[in-house]
Amino acid sequence: xxxxxxIGPLPATQLCRRCQxxxxxxxxxxxxxxxxxxxxxxxxxxxxxxxxxxxxxxYNLFAxxxxxxxxxxxxxxxxxxxxxxLGTASDWCYVFNFxxxxxxxTLQFPAGQAxxxxxxxxxxxxxxxxxxxxxxxxxxxxxxxxxxxxEFDERQEKAIAKIGERAxxxxxxxxxxxxxxxxxxxxxxxxxxxxxxxxxxxxxxxQLEAIISSLQEELEHAIREMPKWRREALGRVRELHRQxxxxxxxSLIEELKAEYRALPQVQDYLASVQAxxxxxxxxxxxxxxxxxxxxxxxxxxxxxxxxxxxxxxxxNVLIEHSGTQDAPIxxxxxxxxxxxxxxxxxxxxxxxxxxxxxxxxPGALHRANGGYLVLDALRVLTLPFAWEALKRALRSGEIxxxxxxxxLSLISTVxxxxxxxxxxxxxxxxxxxxxxxxxxAYDPEFAELFxxxxxxxxxxxxxxxxxxxxxxxxxxxxxxxxxxxxDRAGVARxxxxxxxxxxxxxxxxxxxxxxxxxxxxxxxxxxxxGRAIIxxxxxxxxxxxxxxxxxxxxxxxxxxxxxxxxxxxxSGERSGQxxxxxxxxxxxxxxxxxxxxTARTRLGSGGVVDIDRESELGGPVHSxxxxxxxxxxxxxxAVNKPLTVSASLxxxxxxxxxEGDSASSxxxxxxxxxxxxxxxxxxxxxxxxxxxxxxxQAIGGVNDKIKGFFDVCxxxxxxxxxxxxxxxxxxxxxxxxDEVVQAVVEGxxxxxxxxxxxxxxEILTGEPAAAIHARxxxxxxxYAERARVFAVAAPRKPWRARKPPK
Amino acid sequence: xxxxxxxxxxxxxLRTDAALEALAALADEMEADLIGLFxxxxxxxxxxxxxxxxxxxxxxxxxxxxxxxxxxRSFEAQANELRRACEAVLKSSSVSWSFRVARGSRxxxxxxxxxxxxxxxxxxxxxxxxxxxxxxVSQSELTEKSLRELLDNAQRPILILP
Numbered sequence: 007x008x009x010x011x012x013i014g015p016l017p018a019t020q021l022c023r024r025c026q027x028x029x030x031x032x033x034x035x036x037x038x039x040x041x042x043x044x045x046x047x048x049x050x051x052x053x054x055x056x057x058x059x060x061x062x063x064x065y066n067l068f069a070x071x072x073x074x075x076x077x078x079x080x081x082x083x084x085x086x087x088x089x090x091x092l093g094t095a096s097d098w099c100y101v102f103n104f105x106x107x108x109x110x111x112t113l114q115f116p117a118g119q120a121x122x123x124x125x126x127x128x129x130x131x132x133x134x135x136x137x138x139x140x141x142x143x144x145x146x147x148x149x150x151x152x153x154x155x156x157e158f159d160e161r162q163e164k165a166i167a168k169i170g171e172r173a174x175x176x177x178x179x180x181x182x183x184x185x186x187x188x189x190x191x192x193x194x195x196x197x198x199x200x201x202x203x204x205x206x207x208x209x210x211x212x213q214l215e216a217i218i219s220s221l222q223e224e225l226e227h228a229i230r231e232m233p234k235w236r237r238e239a240l241g242r243v244r245e246l247h248r249q250x251x252x253x254x255x256x257s258l259i260e261e262l263k264a265e266y267r268a269l270p271q272v273q274d275y276l277a278s279v280q281a282x283x284x285x286x287x288x289x290x291x292x293x294x295x296x297x298x299x300x301x302x303x304x305x306x307x308x309x310x311x312x313x314x315x316x317x318x319x320x321x322n323v324l325i326e327h328s329g330t331q332d333a334p335i336x337x338x339x340x341x342x343x344x345x346x347x348x349x350x351x352x353x354x355x356x357x358x359x360x361x362x363x364x365x366x367x368p369g370a371l372h373r374a375n376g377g378y379l380v381l382d383a384l385r386v387l388t389l390p391f392a393w394e395a396l397k398r399a400l401r402s403g404e405i406x407x408x409x410x411x412x413x414l415s416l417i418s419t420v421x422x423x424x425x426x427x428x429x430x431x432x433x434x435x436x437x438x439x440x441x442x443x444x445x446x447a448y449d450p451e452f453a454e455l456f457x458x459x460x461x462x463x464x465x466x467x468x469x470x471x472x473x474x475x476x477x478x479x480x481x482x483x484x485x486x487x488x489x490x491x492x493d494r495a496g497v498a499r500x501x502x503x504x505x506x507x508x509x510x511x512x513x514x515x516x517x518x519x520x521x522x523x524x525x526x527x528x529x530x531x532x533x534x535x536g537r538a539i540i541x542x543x544x545x546x547x548x549x550x551x552x553x554x555x556x557x558x559x560x561x562x563x564x565x566x567x568x569x570x571x572x573x574x575x576x577s578g579e580r581s582g583q584x585x586x587x588x589x590x591x592x593x594x595x596x597x598x599x600x601x602x603x604t605a606r607t608r609l610g611s612g613g614v615v616d617i618d619r620e621s622e623l624g625g626p627v628h629s630x631x632x633x634x635x636x637x638x639x640x641x642x643x644a645v646n647k648p649l650t651v652s653a654s655l656x657x658x659x660x661x662x663x664x665e666g667d668s669a670s671s672x673x674x675x676x677x678x679x680x681x682x683x684x685x686x687x688x689x690x691x692x693x694x695x696x697x698x699x700x701x702x703q704a705i706g707g708v709n710d711k712i713k714g715f716f717d718v719c720x721x722x723x724x725x726x727x728x729x730x731x732x733x734x735x736x737x738x739x740x741x742x743x744d745e746v747v748q749a750v751v752e753g754x755x756x757x758x759x760x761x762x763x764x765x766x767x768e769i770l771t772g773e774p775a776a777a778i779h780a781r782x783x784x785x786x787x788x789y790a791e792r793a794r795v796f797a798v799a800a801p802r803k804p805w806r807a808r809k810p811p812k
Numbered sequence: 813x814x815x816x817x818x819x820x821x822x823x824x825x826l827r828t829d830a831a832l833e834a835l836a837a838l839a840d841e842m843e844a845d846l847i848g849l850f851x852x853x854x855x856x857x858x859x860x861x862x863x864x865x866x867x868x869x870x871x872x873x874x875x876x877x878x879x880x881x882x883x884x885r886s887f888e889a890q891a892n893e894l895r896r897a898c899e900a901v902l903k904s905s906s907v908s909w910s911f912r913v914a915r916g917s918r919x920x921x922x923x924x925x926x927x928x929x930x931x932x933x934x935x936x937x938x939x940x941x942x943x944x945x946x947x948x949v950s951q952s953e954l955t956e957k958s959l960r961e962l963l964d965n966a967q968r969p970i971l972i973l974p
Contacts, residue, residue: 179855181853181855183859183867183878183883184889185867185869185870185886186867186868186872187870188865188866188867188868188878190855190862197855197856197859197862198858198862199858199861200858200862200863215864218864218866222866225868226873229868229872230873232871233871
């Protein structure tokens with residue numbers, strides 16, 4: 007391998023931290039027990055235990071971290087543990103409010119008793135119907151009612167007859183017309199004819215007319231009194247109903263009240279029912295037959311003509327917790343406004359929308375009341391008004407069910423205002439970290455309501471003990487998913503793969519989704535191969551096929567490089583040109599690919615121009631990296647003289663955006679090469695960011711970047727002189743693939759850990775750094791001198807000429 | 813002896829379905845023809861023709877002027893309403909029935925219809941219970957005057973024998 011610098015390539019042992027199958031004492035994962043606790047989530051688990059344990063206002067939890075690391079599972083497991091000791095939550099019902107019908111009232115029952123109460127109320131109504139109907143069939147009732155009706159009739163008839171008598175005494179008859187009464191003079195039992203009337207002396211006519219007028223007044227007065235008499239009679243009939251039904255109603259309801267002696271609220275409700283039944287005893291007599299009760303043929307007024315008569319005594323069991331001893335744990339997948347706080351349904355009736363307390367439906371907060379509610383943060387935030395509804399409920403400590411239309415005053419149909427239900431719930435929001443931070447920054451109420459942050463780790467430290475712990479997790483997942491057991495080599499492969507996913511030899515990914523996917527797919531390939539145990543070979547195949555399914559774009563890019571469409575050199579030398587490395591993420595698949603970076607310099611004062619930024623393809627971090635180069639040049643070469651250089655830098659053939667500063671060291675090498683006019687070996691690729699002092703700094707995606715350049719070199723044929731310069735601080739991140747490691751072992755490829763620009767430029771140019779710097783300095787001095795000469799030779803501007811003395 | 817005819821004096825008191833159904837049931841049991849008679853009371857027409865004729869509405873207790881045309885319209889409306897009520901109740905029954913409107917004095921017209929056939933006839937004046945024990949009179953002895961007395965005082969059906 008041709009290297010001339012002070013820094014040597016890394017040994018193969020540092021390129022990948024293998025998981026040695028021999029370290030495990032088991033044959034297959036069947037011999038391993040499930041891991042107690044959660045792998046690598048000490049902080050999160052501690053926060054969950056604290057959050058679910060503390061029963062104080064505002065101590066709700068926000069479980070944050072990337073998807074797929076098992077946030078829901080871990081939270082749920084801990085909630086179940088906590089819920090077990092917490093006791094069952096109460097049952098809740100809505101019942102009719104006899105005082106304010108549009109404000110249904112609540113009833114709270116010990117767990118599992120609400121349904122029984124609803125049934126008892128149904129039975130009570132049936133019993134009342136039978137008992138009251140029987141009471142109305144008694145001779146006592148019939149006779150007394152008849153008495154009242156006759157008395158009213160007689161009173162009416164008597165009043166009219168009395169006036170009739172008075173009329174008769176004065177020679178007049180009281181006549182019943184189709185629509186009322188009239189008075190007329192009679193002769194021989196017959197009404198006087200108009201001819202007879204006209205023959206009467208005028209004096210007599212006037213006299214009769216005056217008498218008739220007076221009688222009419224009397225009759226009017228008597229008729230006006232009649233509605234009052236009817237009201238009195240109705241009142242007496244109602245009182246009769248009360249008296250007749252009292253015994254039957256009291257015995258039935260008192261019996262029920264005695265059963266609920268311990269629940270004053272229920273007793274109070276039953277007392278209201280009792281009073282209402284007395285007032286509406288007639289309903290029980292006729293209710294189901296649909297025949298309206300009447301008095302003297304006139305329908306009796308009914309409280310709610312549109313609703314079935316006994317609906318008012320129904321019990322709407324909103325929430326019932328029967329058959330469980332634990333506090334409820336509810337996960338609401340669609341946390342819309344209505345799904346959270348419940349809804350009031352409507353029924354179309356004669357073209358109008360009507361509702362009542364039986365149409366109040368529970369929401370997730372009702373179901374979780376007394377326990378735990380788990381929600382997806384993003385869904386709560388994106389569904390209209392759901393977040394506000396959730397906060398309002400938590401803030402007020404009660405669930406107020408109101409239709410959104412009424413809440414926003416969009417509709418004004420008659421609706422209900424159900425009595426709010428006291429809320430005692432622990433809410434766990436599960437979301438990404440940035441949701442938490444954004445809410446914290448922009449919603450002042452958030453910090454008050456979600457005081458417990460549960461921050462999940464993506465990675466955990468990797469050491470021999472953790473490898474074994476991970477193996478036990480692998481065993482548990484395999485068992486839970488009903489997969490074949492893994493042998494030691496299989497487990498080792500899994501660990502290596504997830505360590506590679508973490509992008510760090512000293513870490514391992516704790517993404518349960520990635521682990522479960524890998525195990526399921528390995529199980530599939532083991533089944534295909536007819537194996538009863540998942541081997542290392544099956545895991546390898548699963549990984550390869552995972553990559554193969556996702557790497558079309560990567561192959562396309564490589565194909566363009568091989569066909570010379572994308573210009574990447576892997577041999578030869580050239581000034582002002584270096585291979586940079588970039589990582590691309592598409593659909594969750596990360597891969598690295600080389601990019602040609604070029605630099606051109608000339609005399610000028612424009613500093614370093616980033617063409618990508620100028621063309622608006624470069625992101626701010628990339629631009630920052632380029633600006634740092636100007637700082638490096640000025641600090642290193644032009645402390646005491648002007649920096650009279652204009653340089654341009656570009657990611658060649660980059661048609662998408664460029665972001666990140668991991669190419670800034672490559673850009674600096676290209677710049678130095680251009681200024682020193684010293685060629686750079688194209689067999690190398692470079693990654694790493696640089697600071698103003700020329701120190702090379704760590705970057706991300708180092709394994710993918712190396713692999714990207716390795717694949718191109720391998721496709722063209724490994725020469726032994728090819729390699730990648732990486733920041734020395736990234737060495738412990740190396741988890742390179744087997745083929746890269748093998749190529750290094752065989753001396754066909756090399757990885758150089760670089761600490762500063764000097765080390766890098768020596769490897770890339772094969773010359774001592776001091777020589778390169780001297781040439782750069784010389785070039786910049788030449789530029790400065792030429793600039794000075796240009797400045798002196800340039801004609802003085804007229805406006806700058808000194809004015810002659812007067 | 814079998815009652816062949818039931819003559820019912822109709823007025824607003826007989827407008828309810830229950831009262832008409834009770835009459836239909838009685839006619840069915842007796843296998844008798846049911847004749848509903850609405851009398852346009854001539855006394856009321858005379859009364860309406862008087863220059864000072866006014867009525868006190870019931871139950872509105874308001875005074876209104878009357879004239880013959882208005883009274884006739886009231887009779888017609890009342891007769892139509894009673895006819896409709898009879899049809900609604902009786903058309904589905906097997907009872908043979910008819911509805912008549914006559915003008916004259918109430919006693920005179922009831923007597924005329926009740927005695928037009930030489931057959932036992934049950935006369936049910938308005939507002940009386942058809943199943944109450946009837947007053948029994950001979951057709952030959954029954955005059956308008958005696959009938960008026962019975963109508964005013966008895967408040968029960970009258971069985972007229974030929």
